[in-house]
Amino acid sequence: MFASARTMRLCEVSLFRLEMRGWRSYGVSANLFKYFLQVRRLFRRGSDQTMRRKAACVLLLSAATALCMAWNAAGGQVTFASIPPEVSSTHFTVKIGHKSTPVVSAASGYYLLNFDISSPVQVTVTASDPHYWDRGVEVQPMRFGIRPRRDGASITFPLEQPAKLTITRPGEHYADSEMLFLFANKPERYRITANTPGVRYYGPGVHRENIDAHEGDNIYLAAGAVIMGALNIWQVDNVHVSGLGMLLYNGPQDPDHDTGWMHKLNWHVITMDSAHGIEIEGITAVVRSRTWMIQMRDSRGVTFRNVKVVGGSPGNANQDGMDWLGGGDTLVQDSFIRAADDIFAMYGNWDGYTEEALATPGHEVSNITIESSVLSTSISNVVRANWPKKIFDSNHFTLRDSDVIHMGMGSCGVPFALVELWADPAGKGLQSNYRIEDVRLEDWYSLVQLRQPNPAIRDVHFENISAMDGPGLAPSELKGDVSGVTFRDVNLGAGNVREDANIPLQVMDGAAEPAYGHSAEAADFSYTGGLIRPGRKVTFTVPAAIGVRYHWLFGDGAAADGAVIQHSFADADGTLLDGTGRYRVLLAATDASGRTRWSSRTLVVRPSLMAAQTEEGMPQGLVKIAGSDASYEGMVRIPADGGYTLTLLTSTTASLSVDGERTQSGMLRPQVCGSKGAAVQAVRVSVALAAGLHRVEIDRGPEIENAASSKEPVLLWEGPGMMREPVSASALLHAAH
Structure with a gap:
């Protein structure tokens, strides 16, 4: 029987896959693979006398292909390196396809695992505590639509493509939370070994040293390599760092004060000084001490690709993700950052907190692009430029096609935001041409804070911004010499914003009103x-x-x-x-x-509706509960049968009850830098209600209320035919006395 050219080509492709991806990972024995190669040589020489051998090639390679496909379907296309015992933890065990592994104990309560996949796999995460997932589980980014199946201590879900996932229990995205980061990488494109010429090779295992890059260095951190130290790229050019290994930095910084700003060798997990032509890809950088994590001074031509940065410390501060002290021309692509301060910060210079140091003019920061990345912080902003007394210019910053899964909650002088350009009251310099596009907001606090009385902030553009779940918790603000701000196709949960009140946004002290635009209506359903x-x-x-x-x-x-x-x-x-x-x-x-x-x-989704009351003639508004100045009770008029979510915004110890179904606020998170009180949080109750009146009770503690300028509680609702919005005054009632 003669084989077709198409079938023969399939054989060639199958054998190529075996060669390139490693025949052992497909379950093919050494002898069988050698026989495949021998038959292929005969096939390529080809003659009428070898047709039977050609057929044998087809049969053998087709069998190998079938074996590959079966292995793929079970999750066989997975590669991860052994984790050194110094950083290994069984707090979680991860099974991917047929293979199980402990995880890396990274920093604070954070754990992580790097692995390669080239086909869909099934992932199972097992916690050491059998009740660990009793309160639920959340997998982010939300755009993957992952909802695991739970079986006791284990959760299981399919993973169809490379991704950077964060797994937590609901509401646990603060510095004292436990978080598991799963980094599913594409297979490495480099085939570097200890014998590859011209490479500084760090193999699997622990290396207790700092790495000082030299001019033209090619540095490779193999999967399973853990460098207990820093990477210094100091006044050198053309350095390439790659691999799936890890830098783990735990420095001598003061845990109670910010000494992490200092710009010197071995003081950050990655430090650059006047460096150019730098490319870093694949590696993971973990920081356990209170220091700015990746600090770049006057460096340009820098690329980070598929870099994972994780910082955590008891101080929950001053672990910026990336800082530019002058310089720029930087691309951050397909990366992950978990910070404990601003994720990206631009200052021009930073030589301490003295009046003289703050007022010393800095260098321009320009041409920075962040794209296709997953961003998370326990406190502070996603993007920051300037500080109240700094003097420098910044321009052409772009953040696009990225997931902001966690933003800081609260305030440091001003509320934390997706973008904060803050030079109030004495900072100076032109901050211009900022573009924020195609960004998905998950746990977020406010959209934008632009505050600069002195010249000037110009041309800040937001386009296609989507709030994936939950409202913003603090108003945005434009203040001072600010103009050229635009919002286009910005949907914060209630359709495209069309005016300041939809954000909400305060414009004050001479700032120009922003422009609103729409290239298309929001895809509301x-x-x-x-x-x-x-x-x-x-x-x-x-x-x-x-x-x-x-x-x-x-x-x-x-x-x-x-x-x-x-x-x-x-x-x-x-x-x-x-x-x-x-x-x-x-x-x-x-x-x-x-x-x-x-x-x-x-x-x-609920099995039944809660019955409604039908009392008529009730006055509008909730009333204070006797003996309390901050707690209220009354009735809410539900317009139609269905499931509703009511949300109380509050910074107090609080609870919200609807027909006796009650939700308590989470732990209060104090604001910092002298801001009073705690961060605002959302307290949500989801219930199925019949049309009519239902009892509402709001209990708030004596703490400062930062959710509103008045003492009245801020209550939102969402339900059938109703996007999330404040509960209308006419729907809140109380019994006449």
Whole structure:
């Protein structure tokens, strides 16, 4: 029987895969692989007399291909290195396909694991505590739509592509939280060994040393290598650092004060000084001490690609992700940063906190692009430029196509934000041409704080910003010599913002009003009203537009495509497996240009409705609970049967109750830098309610309330036919006395 050219080509491709990806990882024996090579040589020589051997090649290589496919389906395409015992932990055990491994104990309560995948896999995470996941589990970024299946101490989910995931229990994204970071990398493109010429090679195991880069160095950290020290790229050019190894830095900095700003050798996990032509890719950098993590002074032509940076310390401060003290021309691509201060900060210079040091003019920072990255911090801002007394210029900063999964909660003089350009009151310099595009906000505090009385802030552009779940917790502000600010296709959970009140935004002290624009309507959708029980089919509808593709993530691990979709929810456990019945439904609308716009709704699944009261003639407004100056009670009028989520914004020790179903506030998080009180947080209750009146009770403690300028509580609602918005005054009532 003669083999077709197409089949022969498949044989060639299959054998090439075996050669390139490692035949052992496919379960192929050495002798069998050698025989494949021998048969291929005969096949390539080809003649009529060798057709039977050609057929043998087809059979053997087809069998090998089938074996590869079976191994892939079970998750066989996984590679991870052994973890040295000095950093290994069994607090979590991760099984990927057929392989299990402990994790790295990184910093504070953070754990991580690097591995390679080249095909879809199944991931199982097992905690050492059998009750660890009792309060639920969250996997971020949300755009992957991952909702694990729980079995006791284990959670399991499919992973279809390389990703940088954060796994926590609900609400645990602060410095004292436990977090697991899973970094699923693409297979390495370099095949570097200890014998590769011209390479400074660090093999698997622990190396207790600092690395000082030399001019033209090619430094390779192999998977499983742990460098207990710093990487110094000091006044040298053309340095390339790669590999899947790890830098682990734990310096001598004061844990109670900021000494981490100092610019000197061995003081940060990565330090650059007047360096040019630097490329760093693949590595992980962990910081355990209170210091700025990656500090660059007057360096340009720098690229970070697939770099993972994780910092944590008891002080929960001064672990900036990346700082530019002058310089720029930097690309950060496909990277992950977990910081304990500003993720990206630009200062021009920094030589301490004395009046003279702060007022010394710094160098320009320019041409920085952050893209396709996952960003997280326990405190402070995502992007910061300037400080109240600094003097320098910055321009052409771009953040695009990235997931902000955690932003700092609270305030350091001003509320933490996605972008903070703060030089109030005495800073100077032109900060211009900032573009924030295609950014997805998850746990976030405020959108923007631009405050500079002296010249000047110009041309700050926000486009296609999507709040994936939950409201902003503090207003934004433009103050001083600020102009050229635009918001285009910004959807913070209630459709595209069209005016200051939609953000909300305060414009003061001479700042120019921003411009609002829309290239398209937000892809807002509706769903079937009424009680949504487990198993009931729900119809989701979005007004279809020509050339737009719609992809749904229902919050239960399922997905679908189309403008009109029916879906049922199997249980009332909710997206976070926390028993609330609250599901986060996301819609991604991708147009012909490839730009994706996201919209989000909260849907509640419950077995039954809570019955309503029907009393008429009640006066409007909630009333204070006797003996309290901050707690209120009354009734809320629900317009239609269905699931509703009511949200109280508060910075106090508080609880929110609807018909007796109560949620308590989380731990209060004190604000810093002299800001009074605690950070605002969202207290949410999700319930299924019949149309009519339902009892509401808001208990607030004596602490400072930062959620509103008045003493009245800030209460939001969302439900069938209703995007998240403040509860209307006419819907809040109380019994007449």
